[in-house]
Amino acid sequence: MNTEILLGIITFLTSTIAGVVGLGGGMILIAVLPSFLPINALVPIHGLTQLSSNLSRAVFGYKDVKVEVIPKFLIGSLAGVSFFAVILYFVSLTYIPLFIGIYILLSLWSQKFNDKIKKFESYYLIGFIQSGFSIVVGATGPLATTLLVKDYNDKDTVVATAAALMSITHLLKVFAFMLFGFVFFDYIGILVAMIIGAVAGSYAGTKLRDKIDGKKFMLALKIILSLMAIKLVIFVFM
Template sequence: MSTELLLGIITFFTSTIAGIVGLGGGMILIAVLPSFLPVNAIVPVHGLTQMSSNLSRAVFGWKDVKVEVIPKFLIGSILGVSFFATILYFISLTYVPLFIGLYILFSLWSDKFNKKIERFESYYLVGFLQSGLSLIVGATGPIATTLLVKDYNDKHVVVSTAAALKSITHTLKVITFIFFGFVFFDYLGILVAMIIGAVIGSWAGTKLRDKIDGKKFILVLKILLSLMAIKLIVSLFI
């Protein structure tokens, strides 16, 4: 089986997972890519593929996207990417995953923490952190998803709006890599196969999501977010 076909199939399954629960697919995919791509190509190829996956998922669920949060997130994202692209080579961001992980855990499960932080939480700040840090830290998608889970109880709203926001993050990431000189055309065959797999997977995941109970879905999503947060924290020390 060719590399292109195999990566297309893998991306289909990871995109289907993300289409059902709203996250997880990107983390699985980036864990697989080092077996197929050189180190310098992993994050750019992953970014373009995830842009396609999230954008298609948002399009398939466009009726459920909370459009009012997008301008705030976009402004924050542009500022975040500009800021972190500028300071990328001057500061150590070793412990950023630790703070992301702790924020997710406390935000999901601590009412006391939420009361203290709610005045600081906004989609401007979430966009700034999620998109800016995505240039360095792999798993920033849960930042926006965590806030959406708190603001909305509808599974379709959470997944579709998170997809719209993450598509902004990955689009800005791709533009940044182009600016820094990465040549996506060198991986055209792989990218075409992965993008096709991502779009079909988004469609399949959107259809399968209807079969999940709403309340159970939110609980499962909170548990998955918590596991991802714990993985971020533990990975710093192991």
Template sequence: MDAFILGCISFCTSVITGVIGVGGGLLLIAILPSFLPANDLIPIHGLNQITSNVSRAYFGYKNIQFQVIPKFLIGSLVGVGTFACFLTMISLTYIPLFIGTYILLSLWSQSFNNKITKYENYYVIGFFQTGLSVIVGTTGQLAMVKLLKEFKDKDKVIATSALLMSLTHILKIIVFIYFGFVFHDYLSIIISMIIGSILGSYCGSKLRDKIKGEKLIFALKILLSMLAVKSILSII
């Protein structure tokens, strides 16, 4: 039953990201603590997000701005190696606390967002986006801010962001495999979520021009905030 439910949730969150370009990954990782142990949240979420982002990039392939990839990838490689060291220094029991705090700050603290986005350079963005994702799960809005300023076409922004996030999650999954995470233990859940992600990406790409993003974004922020608080309280 959990596999089916998570597949449906994965579908819905993938649709949201397909429509507005960001938010679905945050929503998914805020929901996962209700279904998965704390130690397994980030790797399962990361594997799912690879599928979601790769499929979204595929459906928008012609709009991807490939010139930004090399700089982002170099920063990502350095970042994932640096931040992976923290995994050996903290208890993964507190991952829900990191996730909930990060979500609340990202949604409501302008000073926090100003601090993490003012270094608008693809090397730096790759470093922090991929590095931080090892600890908090998803950080797609870091690159989104830069892409929105550089490209005015939302299809270019969403497709390029999807490819950058694919690289982020692929590198993150390599880290968790290195630390010995066994994905086979969650095979049915993973398959269900992958199917949901692909279908959601397809539907989101078709709905993008038919749904007003402003109302959806506001409702998403409220829901995310509630889930973030729940995530923080879950470790108390």
């Protein structure tokens, strides 16, 4: 029971962070989960929890969602999940934390890595890569957010629309792991606590979005994420 409560609180905090700045919450959560869950449960549990977080955030900010980008992203996502699902058969689950750690560090600190991401201007391609890659890595929200920031200047629009797109990513990922035979019910206690925390955090983040200094918050967030990513990389080799 202590684990369920702790994960519920952690999910609330990460969902609140994502509700305020539009990203980062999923990365923190996927970096924390290896301390609580077996490796084979990391990505599916994270996916269902993040589906709750992003979908609730999109619902709370539904007026700001740019619906016109959703069909393009959905088509790309369907193709991406189908393609990347095959890769799971050739990748050892032991190294998933390594992929997660490297991905987080590159996303945060490598300008070349982000420059390459920015070249994917199409929502079809972003959907393909983000949803497909999320099956292996788990947290890929910055991909869509990067393009949305370029297309829209309004913070609420970026956060709400990114949440809607990530909902598609996580929904398809959850279905993929169900087809793989993952039994979500085995973790029902943890999932209930995390989903409650995710929805509550989305609500809190939506209310706090205009009251927090985004630049200072993002700097602190990057430092925390980096430390967690380094820990994941070291954990694999130890």
